[in-house]
Amino acid sequence: MYVKICGLSEPEHVAAAVEAGADAIGFVLTASPRQVSPERAAELAALVPDRVLTVGVFRGEDPATVRAAALAAGVRGIQLHGKHPHGDFTELKDLGRTLVRAVDARADLRCGAFDESLLIVDAPRPGSGEPWDWAAVRGRPTGRWLLAGGLDPANVAEAVAAAGPWGVDVSSGVETAPGVKDSALIARFLTAARRAA
Numbered sequence: 424m425y426v427k428i429c430g431l432s433e434p435e436h437v438a439a440a441v442e443a444g445a446d447a448i449g450f451v452l453t454a455s456p457r458q459v460s461p462e463r464a465a466e467l468a469a470l471v472p473d474r475v476l477t478v479g480v481f482r483g484e485d486p487a488t489v490r491a492a493a494l495a496a497g498v499r500g501i502q503l504h505g506k507h508p509h510g511d512f513t514e515l516k517d518l519g520r521t522l523v524r525a526v527d528a529r530a531d532l533r534c535g536a537f538d539e540s541l542l543i544v545d546a547p548r549p550g551s552g553e554p555w556d557w558a559a560v561r562g563r564p565t566g567r568w569l570l571a572g573g574l575d576p577a578n579v580a581e582a583v584a585a586a587g588p589w590g591v592d593v594s595s596g597v598e599t600a601p602g603v604k605d606s607a608l609i610a611r612f613l614t615a616a617r618r619a620a
């Protein structure tokens with residue numbers, strides 16, 4: 424079970440996620456209570472060992488803006504959330520970063536359909552912490568895909584059983600308030616997700 428912890432903004436929480444065995448760590452570089460500057464993301468990314476994928480999260484920005492911010496942040500992955508056209512992914516391919524497409528259940532759920540190497544199937548309101556009908560996507564996504572949206576340490580096993588994802592992605596469910604991560608919740612989520620596999 425691949426696990427991504429998203430929306431980190433403090434070194435102690437980056438360290439907690441790495442220590443607990445996260446496969447990927449996300450820095451939100453778009454409007455959000457979790458937004459960090461590319462410079463702050465670069466400081467945090469420098470603390471992450473190579474085995475953990477660092478991902479910059481964007482939503483609606485044009486490819487030139489995404490390119491500049493991703494390069495400044497030094498992230499190895501680029502997550503485009505929402506209705507980015509295929510052409511946005513094509514324009515970013517030459518960067519050699521891991522491209523991640525994040526969509527809700529109404530979208531094309533074939534990983535690779537937009538030349539991405541990782542797909543995230545999320546709630547209609549990303550980063551809201553709202554659970555949704557995870558079972559509705561069971562059997563639909565293809566390839567490497569992560570389930571996101573309203574997951575937390577207590578429900579991740581149920582969500583995995585319902586949807587059958589390749590991995591999971593969490594932000595709100597490891598926070599005590601919007602944008603305030605909690606190291607103990609991060610560790611509990613990793614443990615619960617691994618057991619759910």
Ligand SMILES: O=C(O)c1ccccc1N[C@@H]1O[C@H](COP(=O)(O)O)[C@@H](O)[C@H]1O
Pocket residue numbers: 429430449451453454455456457480481482504525543545546549550551552553571572573574592593594595596
């Ligand atoms: O986390 C945010 O604030 C955010 C903002 C804009 C686009 C994506 C965002 N996060 C993504 O949302 C899911 C996690 O959702 P939840 O909070 O666990 O319900 C994950 O894919 C994040 O990358």
